[in-house]
Amino acid sequence: xxxxxxxxxxxxxxxxxxxxxxxxxxxxxxxxxxxxxxxxxxxxxxxxxxxxxxxxxxxxxxxxxxxxxxxxxxxxxxxxxxxxxxxxxxxxxxxxxxxxxxxxxxxxxxxxxxxxxxxxxxxxxxxxxxxxxxxxxxxxxxxxxxxxxxxxxxxxxxxxxxxxxxxxxxxxxxxxxxxxxxxxxxxxxxxxxxxxxxxxxxxxxxxxxxxxxxxxxxxxxxxxxxxxxxxxxxxxxxxxxxxxxxxxxxxxxxxxxxxxxxxxxxxxxxxxxxxxxxxxxxxxxxxxxxxxxxxxxxxxxxxxxxxxxxxxxxxxxxxxxxxxxxxxxxxxx
Numbered sequence: 566x567x568x569x570x571x572x573x574x575x576x577x578x579x580x581x582x583x584x585x586x587x588x589x590x591x592x593x594x595x596x597x598x599x600x601x602x603x604x605x606x607x608x609x610x611x612x613x614x615x616x617x618x619x620x621x622x623x624x625x626x627x628x629x630x631x632x633x634x635x636x637x638x639x640x641x642x643x644x645x646x647x648x649x650x651x652x653x654x655x656x657x658x659x660x661x662x663x664x665x666x667x668x669x670x671x672x673x674x675x676x677x678x679x680x681x682x683x684x685x686x687x688x689x690x691x692x693x694x695x696x697x698x699x700x701x702x703x704x705x706x707x708x709x710x711x712x713x714x715x716x717x718x719x720x721x722x723x724x725x726x727x728x729x730x731x732x733x734x735x736x737x738x739x740x741x742x743x744x745x746x747x748x749x750x751x752x753x754x755x756x757x758x759x760x761x762x763x764x765x766x767x768x769x770x771x772x773x774x775x776x777x778x779x780x781x782x783x784x785x786x787x788x789x790x791x792x793x794x795x796x797x798x799x800x801x802x803x804x805x806x807x808x809x810x811x812x813x814x815x816x817x818x819x820x821x822x823x824x825x826x827x828x829x830x831x832x833x834x835x836x837x838x839x840x841x842x843x844x845x846x847x848x849x850x851x852x853x854x855x856x857x858x859x860x861x862x863x864x865x866x867x868x869x870x871x872x873x874x875x876x877x878x879x880x881x882x883x884x885x886x887x888x889x890x891x892x893x894x895x896x897x898x
Contacts, residue, residue: 751884
């Protein structure tokens with residue numbers, strides 16, 4: 566089987582990782598890279614002399630079988646539409662779009678043209694989160710009560726997007742992936758400390774029809790670098806810590822039991838059990854995501870994170886943005 570010719574649009578801060586990873590795939594080749602910045606093009610041309618390096622999107626589309634869109638977020642929807650119109654399967658980085666109507670337009674055209682589209686929800690390809698989802702689906706945690714995420718850092722301060730749109734796609738996509746449902750109500754509080762109109766910290770809350778509550782703290786103005794998700798169930802509790810080099814998943818056999826026959830004072834009993842740390846495969850999520858994309862582009866697999874998934878996440882982020890403007894007032898989806 567011939568190798569899939571993959572093109573990457575956008576080779577900047579995150580796009581360069583796509584360029585690097587595509588170059589390592591056994592079933593694909595880095596055929597072309599498109600970037601508006603001359604210095605970036607010069608760097609890529611020096612590192613990958615066999616690839617076409619251009620500033621012209623049309624030239625790239627004519628030289629590849631599939632496309633990765635990793636340009637600035639405001640261009641994602643338009644570039645995805647161009648790729649789909651050209652019949653090229655595409656992976657669209659997060660955020661999938663900056664408005665629900667644009668995300669829906671991408672999903673609609675992809676369905677009409679029968680062109681596969683993958684939403685760049687990287688963490689659904691993390692082996693630890695795959696294991697956590699399996700635990701949830703098997704009922705090992707019992708009834709899921711709530712989950713919360715922490716994505717904070719003293720990191721790159723952006724002027725073109727706030728913490729919600731920069732970090733939020735990760736945690737929203739994780740919540741929807743783990744729970745396999747979309748929220749019915751969203752609320753978000755935040756504040757602009759460094760730049761007017763750009764929230765540096767956002768506290769996002771999602772309510773689900775099943776009764777599950779999900780909360781996420783997002784900030785690039787924090788003394789700690791933390792990437793955590795905790796899920797609390799009636800039987801067990803689980804913590805995913807992506808900053809841990811090896812022990813990324815911890816399963817706590819802890820909970821509060823309610824005996825069937827007991828007096829009022831004994832009706833609730835705290836249970837302290839063992840902590841289990843499963844062995845998780847050491848797989849780079851980006852490599853897993855792009856390997857999956859190659860198989861999707863070849864028609865061998867259905868997208869794990871589809872265009873419809875991209876729409877659902879953008880819908881939540883857009884509702885959260887409305888809540889931010891309204892001072893945290895809940896928005897019904």
